Amino acid sequence: xxxxxxxxxxxxxxxxxxxxxxxxxxxxxxxxxxxxxxxxxxxxxxxxxxxxxxxxxxxxxxxxxxxxxxxxxxxxxxxxxxxxxxxxxxxxxxxxxxxxxxxxxxxxxxxxxxxxxxxxxxxxxxxxxxxxxxxxxxxxxxxxxxxxxxxxxxxxxxxxxxxxxxxxxxxxxxxxxxxxxxxxxxxxxxxxxxxxxxxxxxxxxxxxxxxxxxxxxxxxxxxxxxxxxxxxxxxxxxxxxxxxxxxxxxxxxxxxxxxxxxxxxxxxxxxxxxxxxxxxxxxxxxxxxxxxxxxxxxxxxxxxxxxxxxxxxxxxxxxxxxxxxxxxxxxxxxxxxxxxxxxxxxxxxxxxxxxxxxxxxxxxxxxxxxxxxxxxxxxxxxxxxxxxxxxxxxxxxxxxxxxxxxxxxxxxxxxxxxxxxxxxxxxxxxxxxxxxxxxxxxxxxxxxxxxxxxxxxxxxxxxxxxxxxxxxxxxxxxxxxxxxxxxxxxxxxx
Amino acid sequence: xxxxxxxxxxxxxxxxxxxxxxxxxxxxxxxxxxxxxxxxxx
Numbered sequence: 109x110x111x112x113x114x115x116x117x118x119x120x121x122x123x124x125x126x127x128x129x130x131x132x133x134x135x136x137x138x139x140x141x142x143x144x145x146x147x148x149x150x151x152x153x154x155x156x157x158x159x160x161x162x163x164x165x166x167x168x169x170x171x172x173x174x175x176x177x178x179x180x181x182x183x184x185x186x187x188x189x190x191x192x193x194x195x196x197x198x199x200x201x202x203x204x205x206x207x208x209x210x211x212x213x214x215x216x217x218x219x220x221x222x223x224x225x226x227x228x229x230x231x232x233x234x235x236x237x238x239x240x241x242x243x244x245x246x247x248x249x250x251x252x253x254x255x256x257x258x259x260x261x262x263x264x265x266x267x268x269x270x271x272x273x274x275x276x277x278x279x280x281x282x283x284x285x286x287x288x289x290x291x292x293x294x295x296x297x298x299x300x301x302x303x304x305x306x307x308x309x310x311x312x313x314x315x316x317x318x319x320x321x322x323x324x325x326x327x328x329x330x331x332x333x334x335x336x337x338x339x340x341x342x343x344x345x346x347x348x349x350x351x352x353x354x355x356x357x358x359x360x361x362x363x364x365x366x367x368x369x370x371x372x373x374x375x376x377x378x379x380x381x382x383x384x385x386x387x388x389x390x391x392x393x394x395x396x397x398x399x400x401x402x403x404x405x406x407x408x409x410x411x412x413x414x415x416x417x418x419x420x421x422x423x424x425x426x427x428x429x430x431x432x433x434x435x436x437x438x439x440x441x442x443x444x445x446x447x448x449x450x451x452x453x454x455x456x457x458x459x460x461x462x463x464x465x466x467x468x469x470x471x472x473x474x475x476x477x478x479x480x481x482x483x484x485x486x487x488x489x490x491x492x493x494x495x496x497x498x499x500x501x502x503x504x505x506x507x508x509x510x511x512x513x514x515x516x517x518x519x520x521x522x523x524x525x526x527x528x529x530x531x532x533x534x535x536x537x538x539x540x541x542x543x544x545x546x547x548x549x550x551x552x553x554x555x556x557x558x559x560x561x562x563x564x565x566x567x568x569x570x571x572x573x574x575x576x577x578x579x580x581x582x583x584x585x586x587x588x589x590x591x592x593x594x595x596x597x598x599x600x601x602x
Numbered sequence: 603x604x605x606x607x608x609x610x611x612x613x614x615x616x617x618x619x620x621x622x623x624x625x626x627x628x629x630x631x632x633x634x635x636x637x638x639x640x641x642x643x644x
Contacts, residue, residue, distance in 0.1 A: 246627050253619065287627070292635045293634065296638050307638045
């Protein structure tokens with residue numbers, strides 16, 4: 109259900125992205141008015157982050173964590189149910205803002221005051237929707253931690269868990285720590301607007317920059333909430349199709365934990381230009397650069413796993429490899445942005461847009477696609493068309509680069525983000541980027557078709573699914589599809 | 603080989619973990635609002 113909801117939201121947010129890219133296809137205002145354009149950028153981000161990527165990973169956790177730790181199901185099924193069913197209401201409320209007087213929120217997904225307080229009727233709807241999404245994520249995360257800590261099969265200590273489980277355990281702790289911070293910040297926005305408080309209003313003794321600090325204390329770990337489970341997925345897939353055990357399992361666990369810890373102490377790199385003391389700039393710059401160390405460990409270990417492996421290129425492996433290359437590009441542009449003097453030039457330009465889309469699309473979204481292609485036959489009991497899936501991979505990989513790589517050039521040339529019109533000097537690369545956007549969007553219809561057709565029928569999948577490769581872990585010991593309650597009797601893990 | 607798990611102990615542990623994590627989440631929520639209160643000057 110989480111995954112189906114996520115797919116619907118992926119196409120909803122994708123439609124918004126198509127509107128953005130259509131408007132930016134050439135200079136001048138052609139399709140939508142600027143206010144609606146701003147609403148589209150805001151809503152696209154909110155829908156993709158909270159509606160598509162996060163629920164997709166929660167869905168993967170719901171399927172795979174019990175299977176991988178030898179548990180019959182998640183520990184708290186009622187809380188799970190509640191956590192899911194909040195989301196359709198939250199997103200109906202959020203999307204309904206498109207039809208209220210004043211239009212949908214248009215001040216950016218970051219909801220910075222005082223701009224956000226100028227929203228019309230949509231403001232309380234936005235705040236309530238964010239609260240509901242937060243509650244849903246917190247409940248989902250509590251369920252994951254409780255399941256992993258209490259439902260593991262006997263004989264499975266923490267340092268024997270599959271890396272997908274490890275990455276989710278760490279992600280769940282991040283969620284429990286930072287989603288309440290987001291909820292707290294939007295609660296303060298609400299009281300500022302309706303109850304006369306002045307948390308973020310300078311006229312009343314408050315501080316608008318304080319909101320930015322609180323928001324990014326949530327916002328930066330949020331990036332890792334979206335990427336760590338993808339790291340876990342890739343750490344499962346690469347050993348399988350390299351036919352080798354993962355290189356440096358312990359180092360991978362400690363690197364994931366280090367990334368999670370560091371994500372709490374780098375938030376102000378998003379706001380270097382607000383005018384912070386030099387010592388603050390230095391601290392946040394160096395702490396941000398430090399994240400490259402554990403991330404480098406992970407990239408090195410994935411590469412070392414493949415080294416001298418007997419590699420085959422099934423769709424999950426192709427997506428994992430694409431993740432490895434393209435996420436690294438996003439990581440490098442992140443390092444460029446971490447440098448204070450450089451950031452002063454790049455800030456709020458398309459370079460930032462290119463950076464975080466490289467992290468989130470070929471990073472998080474390709475991680476989800478790799479996971480779906482890896483485990484879909486296990487879930488449905490049917491094999492999908494490998495040929496069509498490879499077509500989907502190549503179309504996605506080519507178009508994602510056509511879409512986002514030119515945005516680096518646009519940003520370096522000075523094109524600001526969140527604008528519906530631009531100077532003619534930016535016309536060529538915007539047109540290329542838009543063509544990439546339409547191509548990427550259309551290729552995803554192939555993904556939806558593959559998932560749908562695999563759920564309906566197809567060649568029977570075996571227990572191990574990837575018989576010619578080397579899948580490892582408890583999930584492959586069960587039938588495809590697994591029974592409703594996966595491990596009624598706890599397996600004995602050696 | 604199958605292994606027996608004590609269901610009563612497990613249920614108690616599940617409840618305890620869920621409660622602690624809920625408190626932790628509430629602590630972050632209330633703590634950051636308190637931070638906002640302490641930061642604003644009338």
